[in-house]
Amino acid sequence: MNTRLYDAAVIGAGPAGFTMAVALASTGCRTVIAGPPFNSDPAQPDTRTTALLRGSVQLLKNIGAWDLCRQHAAPLNVIRIIDDTGRLLRAPEVAFDSAEIGDEPFGYNIPNTALVAALRARAGTMNELDFIDTAAATQIIPGTECVHVTLKEGRDFSARLVAGADGRNSLCRKAAGIKTSGWSYEQMALAFNFEHSEPHGNASNEFHRPFGPFTTVPLPDRNSSLVWVEAPDEATRLLALSDTAMAQEIEMRLQGCLGSISNVGPRAAFPLSGMKVDKYAAHRIALVGDAAHVIPPIGAQGLNLGFRDAAVLAECASVALGKGGDPGSKETLRTYNRARRKDVTSRMLAVDLLNRSLISEFVPIQAARGMGLHLLNGVGPLRRLFMREGLAPKSGLPELMQAPAIPNATS
Numbered sequence: 001m002n003t004r005l006y007d008a009a010v011i012g013a014g015p016a017g018f019t020m021a022v023a024l025a026s027t028g029c030r031t032v033i034a035g036p037p038f039n040s041d042p043a044q045p046d047t048r049t050t051a052l053l054r055g056s057v058q059l060l061k062n063i064g065a066w067d068l069c070r071q072h073a074a075p076l077n078v079i080r081i082i083d084d085t086g087r088l089l090r091a092p093e094v095a096f097d098s099a100e101i102g103d104e105p106f107g108y109n110i111p112n113t114a115l116v117a118a119l120r121a122r123a124g125t126m127n128e129l130d131f132i133d134t135a136a137a138t139q140i141i142p143g144t145e146c147v148h149v150t151l152k153e154g155r156d157f158s159a160r161l162v163a164g165a166d167g168r169n170s171l172c173r174k175a176a177g178i179k180t181s182g183w184s185y186e187q188m189a190l191a192f193n194f195e196h197s198e199p200h201g202n203a204s205n206e207f208h209r210p211f212g213p214f215t216t217v218p219l220p221d222r223n224s225s226l227v228w229v230e231a232p233d234e235a236t237r238l239l240a241l242s243d244t245a246m247a248q249e250i251e252m253r254l255q256g257c258l259g260s261i262s263n264v265g266p267r268a269a270f271p272l273s274g275m276k277v278d279k280y281a282a283h284r285i286a287l288v289g290d291a292a293h294v295i296p297p298i299g300a301q302g303l304n305l306g307f308r309d310a311a312v313l314a315e316c317a318s319v320a321l322g323k324g325g326d327p328g329s330k331e332t333l334r335t336y337n338r339a340r341r342k343d344v345t346s347r348m349l350a351v352d353l354l355n356r357s358l359i360s361e362f363v364p365i366q367a368a369r370g371m372g373l374h375l376l377n378g379v380g381p382l383r384r385l386f387m388r389e390g391l392a393p394k395s396g397l398p399e400l401m402q403a404p405a406i407p408n409a410t411s
């Protein structure tokens with residue numbers, strides 16, 4: 001039997017992978033996505049939520065997936081930053097309100113499981129998209145005309161372009177010969193959801209503590225998600241607490257902010273680390289999501305970057321196909337490489353600096369951070385510029401993340 005040749009293949013069926021596959025298929029690219037079903041290991045449930053910023057929400061609208069996400073997501077209208085370092089030089093409390101920069105919320109917060117389920121449901125309605133449920137892609141061999149992929153079960157296919165969305169230990173990245181450099185922080189993030197007695201008012205609360213931020217982000221009704229960054233020893237202690245004891249710890253840290261806490265969900269811990277690549281694409285393989293960049297979960301940037309990777313790559317592939325060309329050509333990959341470098345590098349740097357400024361014991365750095373927050377608090381134009389910058393790269397968003405990008409798409 002002949003091996004099937006696709007325009008594009010996506011390896012990895014996580015949030016970046018499914019977004020990539022649906023975006024490619026939306027632009028008319030014959031696409032296959034292959035990977036294990038997301039969140040299929042009951043011993044390690046994905047407890048993460050993602051605060052999807054405006055451009056990411058617009059992308060989901062443009063590719064017809066937002067209607068399936070909306071009921072599981074809560075709008076994010078206010079971001080409150082509270083200095084809880086207990087240090088001598090303390091910054092003022094700052095509140096960023098999305099109403100200052102337009103009618104739309106900053107974004108929407110959604111559990112990763114609900115996001116992937118919605119994307120998968122959308123994928124199921126698209127003729128241009130095949131989904132192969134596999135334990136793993138085990139062999140990825142780039143050639144001059146296409147990339148050959150073999151799955152663990154023995155099945156195989158070829159594609160002119162492969163999007164590697166197979167996470168931080170990406171096999172696609174190795175196959176493309178792309179080099180990485182990585183680093184780690186002496187911090188661990190706990191991520192889980194909980195219920196509270198007081199309404200959250202669509203606000204996120206970010207308590208800046210000596211070992212990292214403690215951030216609640218709204219979910220539908222009286223629920224919020226929590227990303228709690230701590231020193232590894234303390235994180236290990238917290239993980240072992242009973243649900244009741246954990247609820248008490250959260251209540252104490254929140255200083256009464258959301259009332260009494262109950263229904264603490266399953267918890268997971270993520271050691272904080274970073275990883276960057278020397279290029280984003282080579283040999284017909286382009287990296288998207290955590291395969292291309294890993295950053296600490298601070299400032300809700302990780303998957304939003306992954307969405308921008310997906311939107312840019314889908315556009316590059318569709319432009320190439322529109323000209324009757326090759327979506328995996330050197331020229332297409334060069335355009336993708338160029339388009340992603342600045343955005344990814346600047347976000348990685350900003351998140352790294354923010355994290356280090358929080359945990360630094362160096363008084364001048366603490367003073368500079370406090371001064372920055374003072375300025376943001378007091379100077380409206382600066383605050384608005386900061387909010388816009390946080391939402392989108394200076395160079396602007398790809399067309400697929402702007403409204404309306406695809407006529408007749410579900411919104």
Ligand SMILES: Cc1cc2nc3c(=O)[nH]c(=O)nc-3n(C[C@H](O)[C@H](O)[C@H](O)COP(=O)(O)OP(=O)(O)OC[C@H]3O[C@@H](n4cnc5c(N)ncnc54)[C@H](O)[C@@H]3O)c2cc1C
Nearest residue numbers: 012014015016035051137166167289290297300302303304
């Ligand atoms: C606590 C926490 C909170 C976060 N909050 C936010 C937030 O608010 N906003 C934000 O933008 N980002 C956030 N992030 C970052 C975000 O969660 C990640 O960037 C995102 O989940 C990465 O998605 P991905 O699809 O690239 O990778 P993954 O989720 O790792 O998915 C990779 C997929 O590839 C599959 N795979 C691996 N190897 C193979 C193979 N050989 N063959 C086939 N499939 C394979 C895996 O099974 C997996 O399904 C947070 C991260 C953490 C840790």
